[in-house]
Amino acid sequence: MAENSGIEWTNHTFNPWTGCTAVSAACDNCYAEAWAKRSGHVQWGPHGERRRTKTWGNPVKWNRRAEGAPERPRVFCASLADVFDNHRSIEAAWRRELWALIDQTPNLDWLLLTKRPQNIVKFAPESWFTCGIPRNVWLGTTVENQEEADRRIPHLVQCPARVRFLSCEPMQGPVSIRRYVRKLEWVIAGGESGPRFRAADPDWFRGLRDQCAAHDVPFLFKQWEGANQKIIKAKGRELDGVVHDGYPQPVGIAA
Numbered sequence: 012m013a014e015n016s017g018i019e020w021t022n023h024t025f026n027p028w029t030g031c032t033a034v035s036a037a038c039d040n041c042y043a044e045a046w047a048k049r050s051g052h053v054q055w056g057p058h059g060e061r062r063r064t065k066t067w068g069n070p071v072k073w074n075r076r077a078e079g080a081p082e083r084p085r086v087f088c089a090s091l092a093d094v095f096d097n098h099r100s101i102e103a104a105w106r107r108e109l110w111a112l113i114d115q116t117p118n119l120d121w122l123l124l125t126k127r128p129q130n131i132v133k134f135a136p137e138s139w140f141t142c143g144i145p146r147n148v149w150l151g152t153t154v155e156n157q158e159e160a161d162r163r164i165p166h167l168v169q170c171p172a173r174v175r176f177l178s179c180e181p182m183q184g185p186v187s188i189r190r191y192v193r194k195l196e197w198v199i200a201g202g203e204s205g206p207r208f209r210a211a212d213p214d215w216f217r218g219l220r221d222q223c224a225a226h227d228v229p230f231l232f233k234q235w236e237g238a239n240q241k242i243i244k245a246k247g248r249e250l251d252g253v254v255h256d257g258y259p260q261p262v263g264i265a266a
């Protein structure tokens with residue numbers, strides 16, 4: 012796990028534990044599963060035990076460094092797991108420590124991106140729903156097609172987070188967010204990377220771009236699809252000649 016993530020929209024990546032189970036088409040070519048198989052570090056799937064990592068000190072360091080910085084660093088949690096995975100091997104204490112770590116690092120914005128938003132209410136601290144979700148928590152869900160949009164977004168938008176976002180990557184079909192867009196603060200879209208990448212229709216990205224523009228929702232076009240980063244980078248990040256690099260408005264953390 013690199014300290015500085017190569018992912019366009021984040022500054023750091025933190026995995027409290029590793030291991031996961033595929034849940035939808037977006038998982039078909041999961042890079043984390045491929046990494047797990049290569050490294051032998053963790054068993055994947057419903058029968059594999061999740062493993063707690065040894066990198067829990069990193070966010071504290073990043074938080075210290077970010078004190079007084081002009082921009083708040085974003086931390087993607089988690090790239091090799093799903094924070095709201097309900098696997099039996101994830102100890103309740105790990106989750107409690109993660110919520111405490113988020114509280115202890117107010118200079119960082121935590122991007123909790125999940126494909127299991129139906130579990131947020133079950134696993135997030137009760138105080139998030141009685142006293143409010145910490146302002147440094149951004150809650151997001153992956154949406155690769157309309158079926159997952161209609162299944163996942165209703166769970167996300169019922170959570171009163173300061174930033175609720177969609178990661179529409181790898182996009183696998185057109186997605187209408189018309190019913191939910193007023194409750195979203197950010198939309199990311201992108202094609203699939205890796206040797207088994209699936210082709211995307213540019214109109215799928217255009218559709219999201221236009222829906223976001225119509226409702227003043229920041230839109231970030233992350234990448235075209237391709238077999239490797241060299242090819243993807245050569246294609247550039249323009250959509251119809253424009254680089255879309257929208258982010259939610261920076262808002263002070265003080266309530």
Ligand code: SF4
Pocket residue numbers: 031032033034035037038041042043044090091092093126
């Ligand atoms: S939810 Fe994420 S980490 Fe888990 S299998 Fe799917 S793509 Fe991989």
